[in-house]
Amino acid sequence: MLTIAMPKGRIFDEAVELLRRADYALPPEFAESRKLVIDVTEEQMRFILAKPMDVVTYVEHGVADLGIAGKDVLMEEERNVYELLDLRISRCHLAVAGLPGVKMNEIAPRVATKYPNIASTYFREQGEQVEIIRLNGSIELAPLIGLADRIVDIVSTGRTLKENGLVELERIAEVTSRLIANPASYRLNSGEIERLVDRLAAVIPER
Ligand SMILES: Nc1ncnc2c1ncn2[C@@H]1O[C@H](COP(=O)(O)OP(=O)(O)OP(=O)(O)O)[C@@H](O)[C@H]1O
Ligand SMILES: O=P(O)(O)OC[C@H]1O[C@H](OP(=O)(O)OP(=O)(O)O)[C@H](O)[C@@H]1O
Structure with a gap:
């Protein structure tokens, strides 16, 4: 069995x-x-x-x-x-998203995600040093209330990003x-x- x-x-x-x-x-x-x-x-x-x-x-x-x-x-x-x-x-994909036109904070860039290892590897490979903030859900909330400049999260239809005024900035991986x-x-x-x-x-x- x-x-x-x-x-x-x-x-x-x-x-x-x-x-x-x-x-x-x-x-x-x-x-x-x-x-x-x-x-x-x-x-x-x-x-x-x-x-x-x-x-x-x-x-x-x-x-x-x-x-x-x-x-x-x-x-x-x-x-x-x-x-x-x-x-x-x-099928979905992992992406970096944020508020349109908002740059990463140069002094203390922060990224909120449910995927801390994927996010830290990704930003390290891009040569960017960021603080990773681990959340368990509702990740899209983080940039809206100033917890982070960017999020790393799953995107499927893109509806959650859109309805929260966020845009996809980089595609990390297909899932x-x-x-x-x-x-x-x-x-x-x-x-x-x-x-x-x-x-x-x-x-x-x-x-
Ligand atoms: N729109 C989507 N959002 C999240 N996960 C998705 C989506 N589409 C497909 N998936 C896949 O489904 C899995 C997550 O399933 P589900 O959303 O049921 O669990 P979860 O809510 O993330 O888990 P948990 O219950 O531990 O919070 C992901 O690992 C991913 O591979
Ligand atoms: O592109 P979409 O089709 O809108 O799907 C993406 C959303 O779905 C997942 O959240 P989920 O519904 O699992 O809730 P969570 O925030 O509690 O993880 C994911 O974390 C995104 O927020």
Whole structure:
């Protein structure tokens, strides 16, 4: 039996749809359930439902063989997991944004983000020394109330930036969800995992 860590929230529905397209018989109540461990015995699969940022932790520790995680999460924390497949779902990108026409403060430039490692690496590579302020959400608020000059955040439709009068300034990276594996589980269950990879690869959306 394979244990798969699924991210609750945005990615979940698209991931479930992909698994169903690959002909995995997930029960109809799968998406509505409040259960956090769901066994699908006919498919020899166990699903655990976790916060998107925690999926990698379950996989790294080997309590899940496989997981589905956004590339943003994988970029933010270097973890000992294999990235097996780009599922091409939950597409968005990471960007630097700010108020139009507002320059970075030259003496004390500040960047607010949920992704401190991605942001600090990015600005270091640009040769800019900035203070990173970590927030957990509503990142777009930071430039509006003077907490930071810039934000590093996910942009999907661009609606949140627009409605808050912010503009995208630089694009950092494209983001889609990936199938990840625990290295030891992969070696132990390579046949079973490769079969799942092949079935998913056959149904992932076109670029
Ligand atoms: N518009 C978007 N905003 C945020 N994440 C998105 C968006 N579109 C796709 N994603 C993907 O979905 C993942 C986040 O999912 P979701 O928004 O459900 O969780 P979250 O709210 O960020 O997590 P948490 O519950 O820990 O705060 C990201 O890691 C990213 O890969
Ligand atoms: O470009 P858009 O389609 O508007 O999507 C981007 C927004 O969605 C995410 O926030 P989320 O809704 O997860 O809320 P949060 O601020 O609590 O993280 C992200 O952090 C952006 O704020």
